[in-house]
Amino acid sequence: xxxxxxxxxxxxxxxxRGTDRREAWLSLWAALLIALGVPLAGWAAADAxxxxxxxxxxxxxxxxQRIQAxxxxxxxxxxxxxxxxxxxxxxxxNRVTARWTGPEGNTHTGTVMLRHPVEPxxxxxxxxxxxxxxxxxxxxxxxxxxxxxxAGLAAAAFAAGALEGGRRVTVRLLLxxxxxxWDEEWVRIGPxxxxxGAGN
Numbered sequence: 001x002x003x004x005x006x007x008x009x010x011x012x013x014x015x016x017r018g019t020d021r022r023e024a025w026l027s028l029w030a031a032l033l034i035a036l037g038v039p040l041a042g043w044a045a046a047d048a049x050x051x052x053x054x055x056x057x058x059x060x061x062x063x064x065q066r067i068q069a070x071x072x073x074x075x076x077x078x079x080x081x082x083x084x085x086x087x088x089x090x091x092x093x094n095r096v097t098a099r100w101t102g103p104e105g106n107t108h109t110g111t112v113m114l115r116h117p118v119e120p121x122x123x124x125x126x127x128x129x130x131x132x133x134x135x136x137x138x139x140x141x142x143x144x145x146x147x148x149x150x151a152g153l154a155a156a157a158f159a160a161g162a163l164e165g166g167r168r169v170t171v172r173l174l175l176x177x178x179x180x181x182w183d184e185e186w187v188r189i190g191p192x193x194x195x196x197g198a199g200n
Contacts, residue, residue, distance in 0.1 A: 022174060023171055023174055026167060026170055026171065026174075027167065030163055030164065030166075030167040033163050034160055034163050034164070037159065037163070038156050038159045038160045038163070039156065041155055041156055041159040042152040042153060042155050042156030042159070043152060044155075045151055045152050045154075045155030045156075046148045046149055046151055046152025046153075046155070047148075047152075049147065049148040049151035049152065050144060050145060050148035053139065053143075053144035053147055053148055054141065054144050056139060056144070057138065057139040057140060057141055057143070057144045060138035060139050061138045061139075063129055063130055063138075064127050064128065064129055064135055064137075064138045065103055065127070065128055065130075066125050066126070066127055067100055067101070067102075067103075067125070067126060067128055068100065068123045068124070068125055068126075069098035069099065069100035069112070069123065069124060069125070069126045070098060070099050070100065070121065070122075070123050071096055071097075071098055071118050071119065071120050071121060071122050071123070071124065072096075072097045072098060072099055072109070072120060073096070073097040073120060074094055074095070074096050074097075074117075074118060074119070074120060075094070075095040075096075076092050076093075076094055076095075076117075077092060077093040077094070077095055078092060078093075079092060079093065092117075093113055093114075093115065094113070094114045094115070094116070094117060094118060095111060095112075095113055096111065096112045096113070096114050096118060096124075097109065097110075097111055098110060098111075098112055098124070098126070100126060100128070100132070101132075102128055102131065102132020102133075103128065103130060103132060104130070104131065104132055106132055108128075108132045108133070108134075110133075110134050112124075112126060112134065
C-alpha cells in the first residue's frame, strides 16, 4: 500500500524514478485484482463445481438403492487405536459377511464393516448400484453445496496466491533491473567520484 500512496505523492517529484512508478502501478493493479478478481474467481469456481456436483448427486440418487441385507457371519475386531488409554471408550469394529438381493433379482454376498453390534440372521440397510454391488451412500444436495463452497474458497486462495506471487516476481525483476542500471552508472562515474572538476 505504501507504493500506491507513493504513486500519488511522487507524481511530480523529479527524484521519482521510472521503476518506482512502475512498481507503484503494479501494486495498485495487483490490489485491485485481488479485491475484485479473486472473489469473482471463487464465485465462478463454486458455481461450476456446484452444478457438476449436483448432477453427480442426482445420478447417484437415481442409480443407487438402499436395500436390506441379512447377516451371515460376524467377526469382532478391536478398535483401530489399540492404545489402552485411548481405546477404553472406543467401539469394536464388526466385519460382517452379509447376503442381499440386488435390484436385478440376483443374490449377492459381501463383507461390510459396521460399528454397531449385529447378530447372525439380523438385517441392516446397505446401498447398492444397479448391478447389486455394494457402494457408498449417494451424495446429497447439502454435501454438494458444501463441497462446492470448499472448491470456491480453494480457487479464490489459489488466485490470490498467484496474483501476489506474480507481483513479487515482477517487483524482484524491477529491482534487479534497477541495480543493474546503478552498476552501469557506477562503472561510468565511479572512477571520477570525488575529483575536483571531474565533470569538466
